[in-house]
Amino acid sequence: MASPSARPEPDAERLRALLARVAEGDALAFDALYRDASPRLMGVCLHLLADRAEAEDVLQDVFVTVWNKAAQFDPRKAGAMTWMATVARNRSIDRLRARPAAQRLAPIDLAEALADEGPTPAASAASAQDGRRLDACIDELEPRRQRLVRIAFFEGATYEELSQRVGSPLGSIKSWIRRSLQQLRACLER
Numbered sequence: 001m002a003s004p005s006a007r008p009e010p011d012a013e014r015l016r017a018l019l020a021r022v023a024e025g026d027a028l029a030f031d032a033l034y035r036d037a038s039p040r041l042m043g044v045c046l047h048l049l050a051d052r053a054e055a056e057d058v059l060q061d062v063f064v065t066v067w068n069k070a071a072q073f074d075p076r077k078a079g080a081m082t083w084m085a086t087v088a089r090n091r092s093i094d095r096l097r098a099r100p101a102a103q104r105l106a107p108i109d110l111a112e113a114l115a116d117e118g119p120t121p122a123a124s125a126a127s128a129q130d131g132r133r134l135d136a137c138i139d140e141l142e143p144r145r146q147r148l149v150r151i152a153f154f155e156g157a158t159y160e161e162l163s164q165r166v167g168s169p170l171g172s173i174k175s176w177i178r179r180s181l182q183q184l185r186a187c188l189e190r
Helices: 012-023 027-049 052-072 080-098 121-140 143-154 159-166 170-189
Strands: none
Touching (some): 012 027, 012 052, 012 080, 027 052, 052 080, 121 170, 143 159, 143 170, 159 170
């Protein structure tokens, strides 16, 4: 249940009608439009700017733009809230771009928080080398076992699926895979 002070979501048709009246210069409609739409538009501005005072300034610019350009709103292209949110987004981006370059850059102490969590070049090289070693060891297996190991571990097939695919008993498949893994381990430890 909504709290008594919670404002209901503005009705799309109501917003469209208010915007049409604003386009005709209706100040009362503009006041109603402001009351209905400003909380959501403030959210757009605040999300992008992360500074309440700056978001409030931009919101004022947004409504000046809405007042001046309401006649350009075309309900066939977008909903009223979508149109106004686009104006709010664009004005917020304009404000971000107008900031001095020093303010647009993240502080240097955030560099660690933004660090790439992927493997380092050394780890990637070691991983590639390990992959080549594993491929060489798999190549040492007899062809049937090579195929079983590749299907089981690179395609994720179960023992039962392998048994059906190659037409061999389940027990034999398990033994072949177990012996193949032992041979691979020995090869990789050399």
